[in-house]
Structure formats: structure tokens, C-alpha cells
Amino acid sequence: MDVVQQLEQNGAIKCIDMHTTGEPTRIIYSGFPHLTGTLLEQRDQAKSQYDKIRKRLMLEPRGHYDMYGAIIIPETELVQSGEAHIGTLFTHNSGFSTMCGHATIALGRFLVDTHDLTVFPRRNDLKPDLAAREVKVNIHAPCGLVRVTVPTSEDGQKSDPSRPVTFLSTPAYCAATSLQVPIPAEVRWPELGDKTSIEVDISYGGAFYALVDIQKLGFSTGLRNFNLDAVTFAVKKLKRHLETDPQVRKALQHPEDERLSFLYSVMVVDHEIGFKPDGAAGAETGLCYFAGDQIDRSPTGSCVAARMALAHEKKLRAKGQAWAYNSLVSNHFNTGAFTATIVEDGIPIEGQNSETRHGVVIHVQGNAYYTGTLSFTVEEEDLIEIIAARCVIHFQIGPVQNI
Template identity: 70%
Template sequence: MDLAQIFENSPGEVIKCIDTHTTGEPTRIIYSGFPRLQGTLLEQRDQAKTHYDNIRKRIMLEPRGHYDMYGAIIIPDTELVQSGEAHIGTLFTHNGGFSTMCGHATIALGRFLVDTHDLNVFPKRNTLKVNIATNEVAVNIHAPCGLVRVTVPTTADGQKSDPSRPVSFLSTPAYAAAIDLTIPIPKDVAWPELGSRESIKLDISYGGAFYALVDARELGFTEGLSKIDLASVASAVKKLKAHLITNPDVITALRHPEDERLSFLYSIMLVDRDIGSRPEGVDGAETGLCFFAENQIDRSPTGSCVTARMALANAKNERPRGQKWAYNSLVSNRFDTGALIASIVDDEILLKGDHGVSRQCVVVQVEGKAYYTGAMTFIIEEGDVTTESGFTMDDCAQNGPSTK
């Protein structure tokens, strides 16, 4: 029996994916086989969470993925696609569910959307226009947080992306939600590295998702991010995040003006301003370590948090419009390549809505490179209970034998 026969005989629809990475962080682009969804993009996100979360787990978790896998599901039809503002939509996925924005995945998705010429995958591919002067193509992607404008470098004919040059995107409006919050840390929450301290200071900022930004030394990791024990940091962050989402000041800061479905703490980012690989043409560099979703570690500098960090630095009068800054991860520092470079291109945006206070916002340009790593065709055979919804080893270890 050949592979084609295996796929033909599998029950349900075959799921097809392209795998990429941005500074080592995977993006599994699901371009065929995910059930069609209805309504606005946020309604489609709700549908996917309610009715198809088992498929999300099947694609993200073991044995087809792993705890730190990330994905982007192609959504051909959204309200912004229908209005002509966007060329296509996407839903972002991870180990815990569905995100609202992801910069590293946007960079990878931009390349893929230029490279594919399958109109079943990308119905509006032929509407993309090549800028002959710059050899670039603009692709407008509707993410759950709003419209993300992507610029993809191309070959001269515009038919293929150029991996030697960075992809860039313009963020949705970003803002600092709370600056220098004092967070009491009770003894039952404290982690060993915190010592005798009873509180910490951190900031909350929005870059398409909400991030708690805290200096690594503030949590008791005295060497910053130059040398850390990941297990110890992960344990501390897990305790801190569970505590933060109960704090009244944090809850207030997380209220997005436009939609309550955007109002949740996505991530904690540890920062270290003293280290960072520094590419040419930037005014400075720093490093971050991002824990998001269910304590998933981002290998990349985290594009949406780069946006949030730029917004925060601007609110603190540390980052003026037009200044270029390099943001690193542990991976980009290790290999001295892969930093995301950002600059503020607009600082006069006012975000209004019915769900929270109006916010003075910035728009940030973020640029970086993504690379292809493979292509997958996923099936599930009849009787394969183990992988129908994927699994994690932690879940198996903590919950023990089935009670069925």
C-alpha cells in the first residue's frame, strides 16, 4: 500500500500543513482540512474553541506536535476579507488554545501566502500587487486582534518570497496598560529565588495580546537572562501568572476598549536590558524570555510582545518614534542572528470602545526572517484513541489511568 492509499482510507478529512520557524519558534501553517467556520473572525475563533478544540490538540500536541508547538490556521473568509480590507484571515493556535495575535507566525505566514499560488488555499492570491521599485508585496492579514499589514520581499517577478530579506508587519494599535504596578506576593505564591521579598514591580502592555513585562532580576534571578535555569524560571512564572490574574489592578489593566474577548493575560515576558545580540543599524538591543499560554516557552523574541514592549517604552519616554531597536530571545543570542527589529511608525492613534477606557496607542513596525522546515499530511486512523485529541506527558503523569 502506498502513501496515497493510506491517506485515502483514513476516516475524516486529511489535514495538510507547512512547517516554518522564526528564530527557532515553529509555526505550523494549517492550509487544508480544518473544518470550515462561520461568522466574524472572533466568532470563528469561538467556534473553533467550542467545537474543534480536539483538532487543535491533534495538530499541536503529541505525537504530531509537542508542548511548545505553534500554529496558524488559514481562514479564507472573514468580515475584513469581505470588505476588501484584508486578503485573508488567520487563527493562531498553541498548547492551550487560540491566541489573538502572533508576530513570529505573521512573519512566516506572509512568506507562505506569497509563495502559494493555490487559489483553494488563498483565493485572493492573484490580487496581490508587486511593488516593482522595491520588489515587495503587501499582504493584509485579518488576525483576531485586527488588521495586520505585512510586507513580504519577493523575487523580481513577485511570484516567490525572498528569504534573504526580512518580512515586516505593521501592528494593530498597541499601548501601555499599566506602568510600575506593585504586586504583593503572598508566601504561598512565592518561589525560592524571590527570597524574603513580599512584592514585585511589573508593567502590563498590549501588542495584540496582553503581556506582563518584568525584569528577570525583579523575580530574584540575579544573573538576569545571561544564564538561567529554565525549570526554575518556568516554575516561578507559572505561580506568578496564576496569581496575577486574580489581582484587581491587573484585571483592570486587561480590559481592552473594543472587545472583552481580547481581555486576558496571554503571557509573562522576562526582560533583560543588559544583554542582546545587536545587528547593524539599530540604536540598542535587549533580550526577553516569553512564557505564554500554558507556560509555553517562545523560542523567538515574540513579535506581538516586541510591539507591546515598544508601546511601553514609548509611554515611558524611552523610545521615540522612528528609533530602531533589536529584541532578542535566548535563541537569537545563542546563534547571534534572528533578532526582531522594531520601530514606532505612528504615535497618535486613539483607541476607543465600549468596554474600557480610551487608550493612546502606537503602531509598530516589526521585521524578521522565517524559514521553511517541512510539509506534513496528517491523518487519524480508525481506532486511534490515543492521538485523536493529542496528549501531553504532563497530563498523562498527573491524571493517571482512565476511569472508563
């Protein structure tokens, strides 16, 4: 038997790799164990029973510490009700997220381009708009329904990489503004100086983000010219402290479900710089630290929704006003910014977990591209790999370099 056939017979997991402004998305479309229940229950099941598979797919030797993934979930409660065409679980270096904008943009293209009904059973339910050359794909993410529009070829049968994918977020909302968080001596970092507190905003865009101005962290030159190692050191200390702060913990309570109520990321923002594409009224830049201190290469689509909700709350952004959000990568190449617009507001977000909130729906656009196809397997004799899958081993080869 051919070695490829033998490895696949052993139970291969098949993936497509893509990137959105340099941020990877490993789309796992075949071989992940079958999950049951609601999508949040499937997320719980994946965390409790199959976390070793996540580690094998995300971390070395198949991935790396900054890998990101999206697992195709064909059946969810919203798929069964007809609201969604397919579901997904998002995964990263330390677990499973509830929303991811850059991965949603990549997923949209893949779901249009695959015609394999074993991968996407409801692919034939997609109805291309041949006049507009686009097709709508509704994806059920753990945070809710995400409505994606993918540009297509003239016949509507494949995606068009020359035009951006767009999505409408689940309702995003500002959870707290201008919190003065005390910074005790053991948490302080050198650049903070003699400040004893720091101002933080908390906003939700499918996951919760703590947003802090780079200069308020103590870095006076902003994100144009800075020491990435020093900022990373500060954010690591800050994030762990924010997770224990009572006022932050209160803000993190999502009305609908306790499982959505956690601090996913700290986004460091510079409002003074950023590549501004045509049609945008303004631009800014963010440096996103998420999950296990991963740095997002993309502008972070779910945080774009959170930032638009925050700006709307502060009366800095009106409905219909387009704004560009950059990462270090998009600024470096003058391409790859995400452009966002508020399209709906005043949406009640209700539940038993906390007080009712009022959210906004954000239209976000960006481009994703294919980078490869992969088929992974595990040999029983590979003791190092099998042991490594039970834990996280992170080797820092050298200092992270700014782009």
C-alpha cells in the same frame, strides 16, 4: 489503492511547517473544518467545536508541547470589506491566541509563495512592487488588521528568504506601568527573598503581556547565566497569581472586546544584554512564557510591539528609533533578532469594554524559513490517539535545558 491515497481520502489535514528564530509555525492550509461568522466568532467556534483538532495538530504524536500553529481563514469580515486579503487563527498548546508576530512573519512568506487559489482565493489581488522587490499582504488576525510586507524575487512571484519580512502591528498600548503586585506567602519562590511585592508592567501588542525585569524576580545574574528551571518555576507561580490580581485584571480590559481581555504571557526582560544588528540603536533580551507555559524560541513579535508601546509610554523610545529584541536563541547564534520601530502614535482605541486608550503602530521585522510539508490523518482504530485528543497529556521527559 495506494496507502497515501487511502489516508488522504479519509480526510487529511495539510500543513506547511516553518520556523522564525527557531520558533515553529505549523500553517494549516487545508482540511480544517469550515468556520462561519466574524473572525472572533470563528475563533469561538474553533474553541468550542474543534478543539480536539487543535490538540491533534499541536500536541503529541504529531506535534509537541511547544508547537505553534496558524490556521488559514479565507473569509472574514475584513476580507469581505476589502481591507484584508486573508484571515488567520493562531493556536498553541492550550488554545487559540489573538495575535502572533513570529507566525505572521512566516505566514507572509507562505501567502506569497502559494499560488493555489483554493488555499488563498485572493492571491491574485496581491500587487508586487517590482522596483522595490516586495509585495504587501494584509492579514486579518483576531486582534485586527496586520499589514505585512514580504520581499520577493525580481518577478514578484515568490518570497526572497535573504531579506526580512516586516509587519505593521495593530495599535499597541501600555495598559499599566510599575504596578506593585503583592506576593502572598503561598505564591513566593525561593529567589524572591524577603520581598513581599513585585513590580510589573502590563502592555498590549495584539495580546496582553505582563513584563517583569529578571532581577526583580530575584535572579541577580540576569538572562546571561541563570537556572531556567528556577525561572520557569517562578513565572508559573507569578502568572497564575497575576491572573487573579484586581489591578492587573483591570489593566487587561481591552476597549474593543472582552474576548481580547486576558493575560496571554509573562515576558521576563533583561535590558542589559542582547545581540545588536546593524541599524539598531540598542538591544535587549526577553524570555517569553505564554499560553500553557510554553517558552517562545523567538523574540515574540506581538510582545515586541507591546514592549515598544511600553517604552514609548515611559519616554524611553521615540518615533523612528530602531531597537533590537532578542530571545535566548538569537543571542546564542547572533542572528534572528527582531528589529522594531514606532511609526505612528496617538491612535485612539475605543470601545464599550473599557476606557479609551491611545496606541502606537510598530514596524517589526524578522526572518522565517520553511522546514517541511505534512499531511495528517486519524485512524478510527487508534484509540490512544482519539482519547488523547480529548485531553492534554504532557510528559516531561527531562529538565528543560538552557541553550
